[in-house]
Amino acid sequence: MTKRSVSRRLVTCFASPRLSFNVLCLVVTIFVLVQIWSFHITNNSLLPSLFTYLNQQNETAYLVEKLRESVTFLPLKDLRYANKPLVGHTWFMSSLYDNQTKGEVQYQEFPSDSSKGKLLCLKGVDDHDGSWNYYALAWPQALPVNATLLEGLTFVSYNHYDYGNMWHGLSAMVPFIAWSLRNKCEKPQRWVLYHWGELRFKMGNWLSKIITASYDQNTEFLRFVDEDKPVCFEKAVVMRHNEGGMSRERRMEVFDLIRCKARRYCNISLSETSEPRIGMTLLMRTGARSFKNESAVINVFNRECKSVEGCEMKVSYSDNLTFCEQVELMRMTDVLVSPHGAQLTNLVLMDRNSSVMEFLPKGWVKLAGVGQLVYQWGANWSGMKHEGTWHDPVGEICQFPDTDRRCMSVYKNGKIGYNETYFGEWARSVLGKIRVREMKDVVERNHGHGTLDGCQC
Ligand SMILES: *[C@@H]1O[C@H](CO)[C@@H](O)[C@H](O)[C@H]1NC(C)=O
Ligand SMILES: *[C@@H]1O[C@H](CO)[C@@H](O)[C@H](O)[C@H]1NC(C)=O
Ligand SMILES: *[C@@H]1O[C@H](CO)[C@@H](O)[C@H](O)[C@H]1NC(C)=O
Ligand SMILES: *[C@@H]1O[C@H](CO)[C@@H](O)[C@H](O)[C@H]1NC(C)=O
Ligand SMILES: *[C@@H]1O[C@H](CO)[C@@H](O)[C@H](O)[C@H]1NC(C)=O
Ligand SMILES: *[C@@H]1O[C@H](CO)[C@@H](O)[C@H](O)[C@H]1NC(C)=O
Ligand SMILES: *[C@@H]1O[C@H](CO)[C@@H](O)[C@H](O)[C@H]1NC(C)=O
Ligand SMILES: *[C@@H]1O[C@H](CO)[C@@H](O)[C@H](O)[C@H]1NC(C)=O
Ligand SMILES: *[C@@H]1O[C@H](CO)[C@@H](O)[C@H](O)[C@H]1NC(C)=O
Numbered sequence: 001m002t003k004r005s006v007s008r009r010l011v012t013c014f015a016s017p018r019l020s021f022n023v024l025c026l027v028v029t030i031f032v033l034v035q036i037w038s039f040h041i042t043n044n045s046l047l048p049s050l051f052t053y054l055n056q057q058n059e060t061a062y063l064v065e066k067l068r069e070s071v072t073f074l075p076l077k078d079l080r081y082a083n084k085p086l087v088g089h090t091w092f093m094s095s096l097y098d099n100q101t102k103g104e105v106q107y108q109e110f111p112s113d114s115s116k117g118k119l120l121c122l123k124g125v126d127d128h129d130g131s132w133n134y135y136a137l138a139w140p141q142a143l144p145v146n147a148t149l150l151e152g153l154t155f156v157s158y159n160h161y162d163y164g165n166m167w168h169g170l171s172a173m174v175p176f177i178a179w180s181l182r183n184k185c186e187k188p189q190r191w192v193l194y195h196w197g198e199l200r201f202k203m204g205n206w207l208s209k210i211i212t213a214s215y216d217q218n219t220e221f222l223r224f225v226d227e228d229k230p231v232c233f234e235k236a237v238v239m240r241h242n243e244g245g246m247s248r249e250r251r252m253e254v255f256d257l258i259r260c261k262a263r264r265y266c267n268i269s270l271s272e273t274s275e276p277r278i279g280m281t282l283l284m285r286t287g288a289r290s291f292k293n294e295s296a297v298i299n300v301f302n303r304e305c306k307s308v309e310g311c312e313m314k315v316s317y318s319d320n321l322t323f324c325e326q327v328e329l330m331r332m333t334d335v336l337v338s339p340h341g342a343q344l345t346n347l348v349l350m351d352r353n354s355s356v357m358e359f360l361p362k363g364w365v366k367l368a369g370v371g372q373l374v375y376q377w378g379a380n381w382s383g384m385k386h387e388g389t390w391h392d393p394v395g396e397i398c399q400f401p402d403t404d405r406r407c408m409s410v411y412k413n414g415k416i417g418y419n420e421t422y423f424g425e426w427a428r429s430v431l432g433k434i435r436v437r438e439m440k441d442v443v444e445r446n447h448g449h450g451t452l453d454g455c456q457c
Contacts (some may be wrong), residue, residue, distance in 0.1 A: 019085055043328045066435040067142035073123055077130030077197030083198075092197055092240050093135050103247035104182070105175040108238040110137065120156070121147060122192065125224045130197015135287055138232060147230040152189030154233040158240035159195050160315070166345035166375055169207040171242040177214055177254045178246060179237055185457035188237075190220040196407065197223070206345070209323040213265030214258055214457075248381060253456070255348045255382035260455035266324035268331060278311040278434055280427075281329060283338040283346065288413035289361055290339065297418050301337055304427035308435060310420070318343035334434055337427075339416055340364070340389075343374045352383035353437065355430050361409030362395025366403050387430045392417050 078094035084089040088099070098106040099114060110120040119140055124133030138144055153174050161168035180186055193200040201221045203211065211219050224231060243251055282301060284294065292296045298315055303310040316329060330336075330349035338344050339359045347356050357381045364372050372389075379386035395414045398407035 011122065032156050044054060047053040064142050064318065067139065068145055071121070071136050071138045071142070071144040073121075073134035073136040073144075075131040075197070076122075076124070076133040079131055086241075090158070090240050092130070092194065093238065096238075098241065100245060102249060104245065105239070105243070105250065106241045106245040107175060107176045109181055110233065110236045110238075111140070119143070119149075119232045119234065120228045120238070122156070122224070123227070124229040125199065125227045127199045130194065133194075133197050134230075136230070140234075141231075142212050143232050144230050146228065149232050149234060150190070150222075150240075151234045154184060154192060154236045155188040155189050156192045156236055156238040157194065157361065158197075158238070159193070159200075159242075162195065163200055163203040163207065166204060166206050166342040169203055170210065170345055173207065173211060173214075173250065174238070174243045174254050175239040175246065177249055177257060178243070179239075180215075181253055181257060181272070181456060187215045187217060190222050192222045206323055206326070209265070210258060210262060213261045213362075216261075243381070252352075252383045256352070257456050259340070259349050259351075259382075260408075261457070262327045263331060264455060266327045268324075268328055277402040278305075278308060278431065279332040280305045280311055280313045280333050280335040280337065280431070281333040282313070282315045283336060283343050284315060284316065285339050285341050285343060286319060288415075289341050289359075290415055291359075292415045292417050296420070297423065300418070300420055300423040301427055304350075304431060306422060308431045310435075311431060316348065335387075335430055340372060345378065347375065347379055347384055348382040350384060351383060355387045355428060355434060356383045357387050357426065358389040359416050360389055360391050361411060361414035361416050362392045363398065363402065363407055363414065364414065365391050367373070367405065367411060368409045389427070390422065390426070 050236075062292065074093075074095060076092060078091045080089035081087075081094055089096065093108075096108055098108055099112070100106050109115075110116045115137055117139060118137035121136045121138050122134070123136070126132040136144065139146070140149075143149060157172050157176070159168065159172035161171075163169045163172065176188070193203070201223060203206070203219075208219060222231070243254075246254075255340045280301060281296060284290065302313050305313040314329065314332070314379060318326065321329065326346050327349055330346050331351070333350050333354060335355045335357065336344070336347055336350060337359075339361075344356070347354075356375065358374065358375055359369075376386045376389070378384075392414075394417050396410050398404070398410040400406050
């Protein structure tokens, strides 16, 4: 507003037909004149500064409005990277880079230095195609039009696989717990779950309990109500690489915490036993990858266990155990004997240094890819000892050569046989090692670990 435009306004003001209005104009004019006069006398810059102030106010408001309008939403799933969805910045929020410190979890935080103070905003309700859901960054003073601001900390998870599967789900959760461990055990107010950019609203029961236990609170999954109304977060942490980048020490810290919190959640305290005890657990499956002749397998391991002093064997089906029964069972287990499958994820709940014996049906070695190694990794990352895998040489007959991918559909759901000689020798050797170890550290274990208030968070 220039001075000239003000005088023009005053002129139009006097031209008004209403008397009261004219009087008002007069008063304003006198006031303005007095101000100008006092300005000349005292060199007080009230009026010009008033003009400048109003001008700036208007200019700021104007710019903020433009900023709000310029917030640009991009598709969460960037199809340009469909051929390498997990590499580098990935196809999820592909314009943004992670904060990478060697050995630490790779993550993004908003607002942060790297976001220049901008918040994360999300939009879209699609649970089938992630390219119809959107993200944007916006300054808190200039949130996009119609946006809702959610207070507190929000965890935004990208999982390439599945939140229902115990192992894949847990892999997606590990980095968040690692982040919390590094950030004063900060808890999320809510979670936003994505799979390929598509929204998900629940996790499997086991995983959900693990998260509830780890954060001592019920888990809330955000549901967007309106596809046109963005939601912005006061503070958001985004993970899209699972535990990738984390050192073994960091991973072990996370599993130590999960184990500790799960036991606390289930009210499990350590019973006072001083005599060395070795728990051997056969964790059975039904259907795909179950043992063809369970009683034969049970017999072999039972025989070997009986021949070791203090060894006790249990046979359980993970399907009919509650979460806390699984936690309790794993606390008593030093040797976990189980076919390849999600139930093996329970291994992270055993005490550190416990042993895992894994079994696979015919055909997997050649065809199942690196995925068949996940429990070897899982054991290593959580401080357990993977004692090897038995690959059944006998099984379904595939009409194509052994290395033909088409055979995987034949082998995938195969069942597992047994080799009495091999299982017997294997069990003896594992139990032998355990016994030596137990004698050394069982006393410390019984008194040091597993107390209810030893958790890091
Ligand atoms: C603010 O300035 C813009 C142009 O700079 C103008 O169009 C607008 O009318 C002004 N608004 C007010 C409330 O003075
Ligand atoms: C990255 O994370 C570290 C802590 O792990 C933090 O000190 C640093 O400021 C972060 N960098 C950015 C750009 O956010
Ligand atoms: C904001 O919401 C109103 C009412 O729901 C709607 O009419 C308008 O188009 C929205 N604006 C934008 C930019 O989405
Ligand atoms: C653990 O104990 C507390 C207090 O006695 C109880 O409220 C809670 O329900 C118990 N938790 C489980 C999983 O049993
Ligand atoms: C299972 O194995 C035992 C030997 O340990 C054998 O006696 C039994 O017949 C087998 N059962 C079946 C169904 O093959
Ligand atoms: C557990 O499940 C198995 C197979 O589904 C069944 O045979 C067994 O009886 C169940 N055990 C209990 C204690 O429910
Ligand atoms: C695990 O075993 C290693 C040696 O193999 C030992 O140094 C370590 O103290 C053990 N940890 C626990 C928690 O028993
Ligand atoms: C885990 O793997 C690393 C690297 O392969 C190895 O050095 C370490 O000994 C392994 N730890 C256990 C407990 O198997
Ligand atoms: C069973 O295991 C033993 C010991 O490893 C091996 O010598 C034997 O060939 C195996 N039997 C079969 C049928 O694979």
